[in-house]
Each structure stands twice: as C-alpha cells, then as structure tokens.
Amino acid sequence: MKFHRILSASLERRLKAHLKLGGLVAYPTESCYGLGCLPTLPSALKHLIRLKKRPQHKGLIVIGDSLTRLLPLLCKPSAKQQAELVQTWPAAKTFLLPARENVLPVLRGKGRQKLAVRVPAHSGARRLCRAVGAPLVSTSCNRAGKRVCKTEREVRRQFGRKVWVIGGLVGRQKTPSQIIDGETGTRLR
Numbered sequence: 001m002k003f004h005r006i007l008s009a010s011l012e013r014r015l016k017a018h019l020k021l022g023g024l025v026a027y028p029t030e031s032c033y034g035l036g037c038l039p040t041l042p043s044a045l046k047h048l049i050r051l052k053k054r055p056q057h058k059g060l061i062v063i064g065d066s067l068t069r070l071l072p073l074l075c076k077p078s079a080k081q082q083a084e085l086v087q088t089w090p091a092a093k094t095f096l097l098p099a100r101e102n103v104l105p106v107l108r109g110k111g112r113q114k115l116a117v118r119v120p121a122h123s124g125a126r127r128l129c130r131a132v133g134a135p136l137v138s139t140s141c142n143r144a145g146k147r148v149c150k151t152e153r154e155v156r157r158q159f160g161r162k163v164w165v166i167g168g169l170v171g172r173q174k175t176p177s178q179i180i181d182g183e184t185g186t187r188l189r
Contacts, residue, residue, distance in 0.1 A: 012131050012132070015131070015132060015164065016132050016133070018164050019037065019038050019044070019132055019134070019136075020038065020041075022037070022038075022041055022043040022044040022047055023037070023044070023163075023164060024036065024037050024044065024047060024048055024051065024162065024163040024164065025037070025128075025136070025163060025164045025165075025166060026141045026149070026155045026159065026163045026164070026165045026166065027124065027125060027128050027165075027166040027168070028122060028124055028125065028166070028168040028169055028170045028171070029063075029120055029122045029125050029138060029170065029171065030092045030120055030121050030122045030125075030170075030171035030172075030173040030177065031092070031148075031170065031171060031173040031174065031175060031176055031177075032140055032141060032142075032148035032149060032150055032170055032176075033140075033141035033148070033149040033150065033151075033152075033154070033155050033170060034063075034125065034136075034138040034139065034140065034141055035048060035051075035052065035137075035138075035139050035140070035141040035142075035163065036048075036063075036136035036137040036138050036139070037136065037137050038134055038136065038137075039060075039062045039073065039103075039104070039107055039135055039136070039137050040104070042104060042106070044137075045060070045104060045106050045107065045137070046106075048060075048137060048139070049106065051143075051159065051162060051163075052139065052142070052143055052144055053143050053144040053145075054139070054144050055144070056106055056110065057109060057110035057111075058109055059106075059107065059108050059109025059110075059112055059115075059116060060106075060107050060109075060116070060137050060138075060139050061094050061116040061117070061118060061137070061138045061139060061177070062107065062115060062116065062117050062118075062135045062136065062137055062138065063117070063118050063119065063120050063125060063126075063129060063135060063136055063137075063138040064117070064118075064119055064126075064129050064135040064136075065119065065126040065127070065129040065130040066089075066119060066126075067082060067085050067086055067089065067119065069129060069134070069135050070117045070119070070135055072100075073099060073100060073103050073115055073117070073135065074097050074098065074099060074100060074115060074117065075097070075098040075099065075100055077097060077182070081097075081182065085119075085182075089118070089119035090119045090120055090121045090122075090123075090126060091118075091119070091120075091121050092118075092120070092121050092171075092173050092176075092177040092178065093118065093177060093178045093180060094116050094117065094118040094177045094178065094179045094180070095116070095117055095118070095179075095180050095181075095182040096114040096115070096116050096179065096180070096181050096182055096183075096188070097114055097115060097117060097182040097183075098113060098114055098115075098183075099113060099114055099115035103115055107137070114181075114182075116179060117135075118138070118177055120138070120177075121171065121173070122170075122171045124166070124168045125138070128166060140176065141155055141158075141159075141163075142158065143158065146158065150170050151170070152165055152167045152168075176189065177189075
C-alpha cells in the first residue's frame, strides 16, 4: 500500500481498526522504515517490543503530524519551548520533553520522566499520523541487532505478515534522528 492511497476512507478505517486492536504498522521515515503502534495501548507496545526483541528499559520515540498531536502525552511546554518546537519541526530532530504521569513507563523508558517526540521531516510519516488521527510509536524497523529495513521488501522479509506495511520511499537521511534534551538543549545522539 502506498502513502497516497492511505487517505481513502475504507483503507483509513481498516488501518485505524488494526491499530486500535493492538496491531503494528511499518512505514517509511527519514532514514529507514519505522515500526509503530498506538502509544497508549499496553498490549501493542508489548507486542512491538517482543517482535523487535528490544530491551524494555530503553524507551521509544513517538511521532505526530504536529506538536498539537503530541501535546496530550506531554506536560505542557512553555510558550517559548512550543515556539521553538514549531519553528524546528518538521525535522529529523527528536526532543526529550517531560511526559504526563499517565504515559506508560515502557514508552518513556525505565525510571525516566521524559518522552522522546518528533514531527518527522518525512511527509508520508506525517500523513500517516494525520490519517489515523493519532501519534504513533516510531522505532527502527528491525529486530534487535539486525540491519534496519530500508525497503518494503526488507520489511516483509524480516516480519512477514506480522505488521501492516505501508509502501513508499525512505528519506535520504543517512543517520537516525538527532535526540535533544528539550530542557537543556544537550544533544544526546
């Protein structure tokens, strides 16, 4: 399925239902395919972590099509911080910001109070969030220790029918997004 087709009403309904039932989706991002789910569903997060064989303590990135889409997961950023984020995004820059108390610990990472969020530079990833009307988890589409998937074919080879694959081209970025502490400005990756 290509991104331009996601917006058909029938496909949009099916994808939303798939995600609401805890399903996973693989989709192109700036540097590789991302693997995602709804960030508010514990069963989906558990499924994603198990499928990737990823350590649970690491935390996950959440993307949205706008800062507004991400705000329900965050303690309200200051007006200055919001202005900086709006000016910076969309970009391959992930910011660690204080998370609301109800954000699942597996999403933040063990013992952490901040959530990694981004409005991606990849227009297809933003359109996907807009189409499903929700933010999505965005972790690299690969099993722990394996090479990241750069094509739809690689996703299907590695995960088969365990994920809903959105076809499309990966962006030209060679490295994962930068990770920046939103409070201190310190670059962590």
